[in-house]
Amino acid sequence: MPDTLSSFIDVAPDSDFPIQNLPFGVFSRPGSSRPHIGVAIGDFVFDCSVAEDLNLFTDESLRSSRPFSDTALNTFMSLGKDSWRSVRARLTDLLNADNPELRDNAEVRSRVLFKRSDARMQLPARVGDYTDFYSSIQHATNVGTMFRGKENALMENWLYLPVGYHGRSSSIVVSGTPVTRPCGQLKAEDKPPVKAPSKLLDIELEMGFFVGPGNNLGDPIDIANAADHIFGMVLVNDWSARDIQKWEYVPLGPFLGKNFATTVSPWVVMMDALEPFRTKNQEQVPEPLPYLQGADKRLYDINLSVTISTRGGGVRDTIIESNARHLYWNVCQQLAHHTVNGCNVRPGDLMASGTISGPEEKSFGSLLERTWRGTKPLQLSNGDERKFLQDGDSIEMSGYCQGDGYRVGFGVAEGTIVPAEIRDRR
Amino acid sequence: MPDTLSSFIDVAPDSDFPIQNLPFGVFSRPGSSRPHIGVAIGDFVFDCSVAEDLNLFTDESLRSSRPFSDTALNTFMSLGKDSWRSVRARLTDLLNADNPELRDNAEVRSRVLFKRSDARMQLPARVGDYTDFYSSIQHATNVGTMFRGKENALMENWLYLPVGYHGRSSSIVVSGTPVTRPCGQLKAEDKPPVKAPSKLLDIELEMGFFVGPGNNLGDPIDIANAADHIFGMVLVNDWSARDIQKWEYVPLGPFLGKNFATTVSPWVVMMDALEPFRTKNQEQVPEPLPYLQGADKRLYDINLSVTISTRGGGVRDTIIESNARHLYWNVCQQLAHHTVNGCNVRPGDLMASGTISGPEEKSFGSLLERTWRGTKPLQLSNGDERKFLQDGDSIEMSGYCQGDGYRVGFGVAEGTIVPAEIRDRR
Numbered sequence: 111m112p113d114t115l116s117s118f119i120d121v122a123p124d125s126d127f128p129i130q131n132l133p134f135g136v137f138s139r140p141g142s143s144r145p146h147i148g149v150a151i152g153d154f155v156f157d158c159s160v161a162e163d164l165n166l167f168t169d170e171s172l173r174s175s176r177p178f179s180d181t182a183l184n185t186f187m188s189l190g191k192d193s194w195r196s197v198r199a200r201l202t203d204l205l206n207a208d209n210p211e212l213r214d215n216a217e218v219r220s221r222v223l224f225k226r227s228d229a230r231m232q233l234p235a236r237v238g239d240y241t242d243f244y245s246s247i248q249h250a251t252n253v254g255t256m257f258r259g260k261e262n263a264l265m266e267n268w269l270y271l272p273v274g275y276h277g278r279s280s281s282i283v284v285s286g287t288p289v290t291r292p293c294g295q296l297k298a299e300d301k302p303p304v305k306a307p308s309k310l311l312d313i314e315l316e317m318g319f320f321v322g323p324g325n326n327l328g329d330p331i332d333i334a335n336a337a338d339h340i341f342g343m344v345l346v347n348d349w350s351a352r353d354i355q356k357w358e359y360v361p362l363g364p365f366l367g368k369n370f371a372t373t374v375s376p377w378v379v380m381m382d383a384l385e386p387f388r389t390k391n392q393e394q395v396p397e398p399l400p401y402l403q404g405a406d407k408r409l410y411d412i413n414l415s416v417t418i419s420t421r422g423g424g425v426r427d428t429i430i431e432s433n434a435r436h437l438y439w440n441v442c443q444q445l446a447h448h449t450v451n452g453c454n455v456r457p458g459d460l461m462a463s464g465t466i467s468g469p470e471e472k473s474f475g476s477l478l479e480r481t482w483r484g485t486k487p488l489q490l491s492n493g494d495e496r497k498f499l500q501d502g503d504s505i506e507m508s509g510y511c512q513g514d515g516y517r518v519g520f521g522v523a524e525g526t527i528v529p530a531e532i533r534d535r536r
Numbered sequence: 537m538p539d540t541l542s543s544f545i546d547v548a549p550d551s552d553f554p555i556q557n558l559p560f561g562v563f564s565r566p567g568s569s570r571p572h573i574g575v576a577i578g579d580f581v582f583d584c585s586v587a588e589d590l591n592l593f594t595d596e597s598l599r600s601s602r603p604f605s606d607t608a609l610n611t612f613m614s615l616g617k618d619s620w621r622s623v624r625a626r627l628t629d630l631l632n633a634d635n636p637e638l639r640d641n642a643e644v645r646s647r648v649l650f651k652r653s654d655a656r657m658q659l660p661a662r663v664g665d666y667t668d669f670y671s672s673i674q675h676a677t678n679v680g681t682m683f684r685g686k687e688n689a690l691m692e693n694w695l696y697l698p699v700g701y702h703g704r705s706s707s708i709v710v711s712g713t714p715v716t717r718p719c720g721q722l723k724a725e726d727k728p729p730v731k732a733p734s735k736l737l738d739i740e741l742e743m744g745f746f747v748g749p750g751n752n753l754g755d756p757i758d759i760a761n762a763a764d765h766i767f768g769m770v771l772v773n774d775w776s777a778r779d780i781q782k783w784e785y786v787p788l789g790p791f792l793g794k795n796f797a798t799t800v801s802p803w804v805v806m807m808d809a810l811e812p813f814r815t816k817n818q819e820q821v822p823e824p825l826p827y828l829q830g831a832d833k834r835l836y837d838i839n840l841s842v843t844i845s846t847r848g849g850g851v852r853d854t855i856i857e858s859n860a861r862h863l864y865w866n867v868c869q870q871l872a873h874h875t876v877n878g879c880n881v882r883p884g885d886l887m888a889s890g891t892i893s894g895p896e897e898k899s900f901g902s903l904l905e906r907t908w909r910g911t912k913p914l915q916l917s918n919g920d921e922r923k924f925l926q927d928g929d930s931i932e933m934s935g936y937c938q939g940d941g942y943r944v945g946f947g948v949a950e951g952t953i954v955p956a957e958i959r960d961r962r
Contacts, residue, residue: 238664239706244788265786270729271721275788276702276795280665280880281753290754292877295697295825303696305825305876327707327797328716328954354877360691362670362701363789366877369702371753399721399731450731451718451780451792454706528754 117205118213119223121152126377126510126519127226128152132201133377133520134342136182137229145181145232150377150521151205155229157222158197164218166204169196183235183320183378187341188457190323194341198382231376233284234344235320235458240282240372241448242316242348242462243274245439247392249467252479269396272439272447274464277348278369282460284376285523291501291530292370294354307530308351310484311499315416315475315507316346317434318462319441320378327454333404333446339455340441343384345375345414345507345523346462352478352498374460375507375523383518387411387511389435398443401450405442409435412520414466414509416475418490421502425492430480432466432473434509501529543631544639545649547578552803552936552945553652554578555631558624559803559946560768562608563655571607571658576803576947577631581655583648584623590644592630595622609661609746609804613767614883616749620767624808657802659710660770661746661884666708666798667874668742668774668888669700671865673818675893678905695822698865698873700890703774704795708886710802711949717927717956718796720780733956734777736910737925741842741901741933742772743860744888745867746804753880759830759872765881766867768804771840771933771949772888775799778904778924800886801933801949809944813837813937815861824869827876831868835861838946840892840935842901844916847928851918855906858892858899860935927955 117129127133127150136145137155146159161167162178171193177186186193204212212219244250247264250273254263267273283289291311295303322341325331331339348368355367388407397403416430439447444461465475474480477498481487484497499505504526510519543555553559553576562571563581572585587593588604597619603612612619630638638645670676673690676699680689693699709715717737721729748767751757757765774794781793814833823829842856865873870887891901900906903924907913910923925931930952936945 239704267721267723267729267783267786271784273784273788273791275791276704278665278702278879279705280882280885283753290878293756294877295693297693302822303693303825305827327709330719351877357693358697358699359787359789360693361785361789362699363785363787365699365701366874366879369879370877396728399729401731448792451720451777451796452716453704453792453795456706459706 116207117151118207119152119154119205123515124517125152126517126521128516129202129205130513130516131379131383131518132198133379133383134183134234135377136232136234138232139224140228147178147180147183147186149201150226153226154223155226156201156205157224161222164221167197167200169193169200172197182233182458184458187235187320187322191338194380195382198380231284231286233282233374234376234378237279237282237458237460238456240277240279240460241274242277242464243272243439243444244464245272245437245444246464246467246475247438248436248469249465249475249479252467252474256483270398272444274444274448275363277372281369282372282374285373287373287525288528289349289371289373289525290528292351292354292366293530294351294366295357296353297357303357308353309498310352311527312350312352312477313416313505314348314350314465315414315430315432316348316462316465317343317412318346318374318460319343321455321457321459321461324455324457324459325449328452330449330452331445333401333442336405336442336445337381339445340381342378342380344378345509345520347373347505347507347523347525348462349373349525371525373523373525375521377521379518379520384410384511386513387518391440392438394438401446402443405440408440408442409437410511411435412509412511414507417506418496419504420490420494425490425494427491429488430472430475432468432475434466436466436468436473437463499527501527503527542633543577544633545578545580545631549941550943551578552943552947554942555628556939556942557805557809557944558627559805559809560609560660561803562658562660564658565650566654573604573606573609573612575627576652579652580649581652582627582631583650587648590647593623593626595619595626598623608659608884610884613661613746613748617764620806621808624806657710657712659708659800660802660804663705663708663884663886664882666703666705666886667700668703668890669698669865669870670890671698671863671870672890672892672901673864674862674895675891675901675905678893678900682909696824698870700870700874701789703798707795708798708800711799713799713951714954715775715797715799715951716954718777718780718792719956720777720792721783722779723783729783734779735924736778737953738776738778738903739842739931740774740776740891741840741856741858742774742888742891743769743838744772744800744886745769747881747883747885747887750881750883750885751875754878756878757871757875759827759868762831762868762871763807765871766807768806769810770804771801771935771946773799773931773933773949773951774888775951797951799949799951801947803947805944805946810836810937812939813944817866818864820864827872828869831866834866834868835863836937837861838935838937840933843932844922845930846916846920851916851920853917855914856898856901858894858901860892862892862894862899863889925953927953929953
């Protein structure tokens with residue numbers, strides 16, 4: 111049976127943003143610099159900041175916290191699941207085709223609804239800390255095979271814990287922000303390193319989640335409660351300069367090969383919108399330790415794709431098709447592990463999955479894997495080929511869950527490579 | 537010739553906080569929860585937030601930015617060197633023994649000066665990103681020798697770039713905050729891992745600097761300008777659970793073995809106060825790449841020591857004596873390297889040196905090195921011995937520069953180990 115919930119706002123069947131989704135984002139409206147918070151619905155945005163001023167939210171608890179007067183989603187994220195559900199229920203009601211309250215009130219409608227194309231999107235949250243996991247077994251196996259051979263592909267710890275590391279929060283940017291090709295130390299065999307623009311600029315197709323209320327230092331989040339601390343998800347492109355990374359990363363991990371930019375999609379899809387698309391976890395052998403057990407069906411069936419457009423605009427080819435259900439370690443396991451030592455996480459923290467690669471070549475989530483270290487270049491439809499990114503290349507990641515007659519989508523995470531030379535002239 | 541600058545406030549010759557120092561900190565005063573900003577002078581604090589309200593700062597540019605109405609030092613850090621110098625000059629003048637302005641005004645004095653023992657110290661800044669370097673060659677050699685043998689002690693990249701990684705900013709705590717022994721996965725040879733409290737809890741003696749104005753994404757900070765972006769320094773204890781770290785850290789670096797707590801001293805000593813204690817850089821062979829050259833005399837002669845006090849209070853032994861001049865990579869090289877790829881740094885970001893170890897055993901900056909992986913336990917004065925930290929152990933790091941007749945000191949970074957069991961009962 112198709113989902114019959116519908117809005118009085120027309121939404122195309124292949125829109126990412128039907129009433130079943132209602133993702134949250136931060137934007138400025140034309141003629142204003144103050145960031146507002148709202149939800150996407152079809153080609154429109156419902157402005158929650160204005161709605162709050164108009165007292166459209168009926169939940170008493172929101173009247174004091176006023177989460178939509180914040181300039182980012184952090185306050186709303188901090189309120190927790192009950193508040194998230196209450197707001198989501200109210201928005202679903204207000205936008206419902208059967209409810210005349212907003213539908214038939216042209217004056218209020220003109221204040222809270224505006225065209226999405228007029229919204230200048232910003233980062234959804236002030237990200238205190240950004241953690242990047244490494245949770246796809248196919249990705250870890252691919253990379254391990256390339257660098258250590260098939261027999262030693264997975265490190266011994268990989269099957270026992272969700273390996274992760276701290277990334278840089280200052281350089282997280284919203285979709286549409288140009289990415290300058292980074293300079294750094296490049297090392298050719300048997301020569302000293304030189305400083306030069308990266309020649310092996312790559313993408314990593316990831317999903318990330320934003321942390322909700324979080325925990326106090328010293329108090330781990332039990333895996334049974336982990337889902338209550340997850341606000342929602344976005345697409346993440348963890349841009350990677352493979353040559354810089356390769357030379358610098360021992361023994362303390364990736365640093366300048368990653369921290370020049372991380373792109374996220376602007377609309378945060380709430381976990382309740384993803385609920386119908388939960389799917390069974392991957393079988394885990396050996397059995398994880400008890401603190402990593404008990405989060406059933408915490409993978410999500412999210413179709414992911416990556417397109418490349420080259421300078422001049424002649425090409426727009428889909429180069430990767432993957433799915434978030436290919437992950438080995440799920441979001442609840444990641445959060446339980448991250449806090450098992452008492453580490454505190456805070457509202458707005460971002461945790462990314464690591465590159466999501468499936469079993470087929472086309473589903474490998476990075477150029478490193480898709481071209482097998484550049485040995486099998488991708489053939490583009492205009493006859494060009496790509497091992498790694500060239501200046502002017504634009505990468506667009508997108509994702510959606512397919513419901514019956516509707517999609518719950520993520521919009522896009524886009525970034526275009528700007529030559530390093532531009533920076534040197536400054 | 538002794539420095540004859542003196543304050544009308546009595547300052548003992550071995551005080552960390554004479555008028556030559558004037559370090560900045562954030563605190564709350566008795567009966568108030570609002571954080572104030574001030575400087576330490578002898579056993580007193582001069583309250584800059586109150587002084588700002590009283591218009592005691594004469595610099596016009598400060599009248600609009602009002603840096604001391606912020607609840608942390610971030611605004612002041614963002615203003616840059618001219619403002620820092622202007623404030624420092626004004627404070628030196630106000631507190632000078634020869635200046636009657638404050639000295640002879642009991643009413644104003646009673647509002648801006650109060651006993652340091654009454655200040656409840658807080659973190660000096662909201663730390664956006666925390667980076668930890670690995671800049672002591674003796675430390676890297678010691679650790680490398682233990683884990684890979686003498687021949688392969690230093691990784692090939694170590695002499696070419698200041699190796700660093702991203703740490704966790706949420707778990708940075710101010711001196712005096714108890715540190716809960718972390719739980720995590722421990723792996724004995726030939727057995728599967730178990731979850732248990734860390735048995736190899738360690739310290740790392742480090743110094744850290746706070747970033748000033750910072751740069752925009754894509755615009756590297758040239759090493760010639762790096763010093764203008766460094767606000768001041770603190771002591772850092774990068775607590776480390778060696779057993780958790782050893783199992784988890786390949787291939788992406790330390791994570792839960794570090795992010796349960798990082799302790800900093802509360803008073804930030806400005807670079808201008810450290811100016812008389814600049815000392816020559818270490819000789820660097822091979823010669824660094826040009827972007828890492830040109831920061832002359834950017835090491836600092838700071839005497840560092842670590843004491844341990846055991847539960848019950850019977851022992852207070854100095855177990856480490858080192859010096860910040862033992863670092864191989866200096867602060868300007870660290871900052872130039874960090875931004876060479878365009879990575880942006882922001883006011884309040886913290887960058888730590890990595891463990892500072894000198895050539896002598898007593899100067900090794902961690903228990904791992906001091907006890908050579910536990911093979912040579914430290915003998916304490918009460919007959920106890922220590923390989924790693926036990927519950928109830930209190931670690932106090934301190935540091936000072938010795939001037940002629942005065943010290944520029946850092947106060948202390950203290951933390952006491954709380955048993956993991958306490959957490960489990962919550």
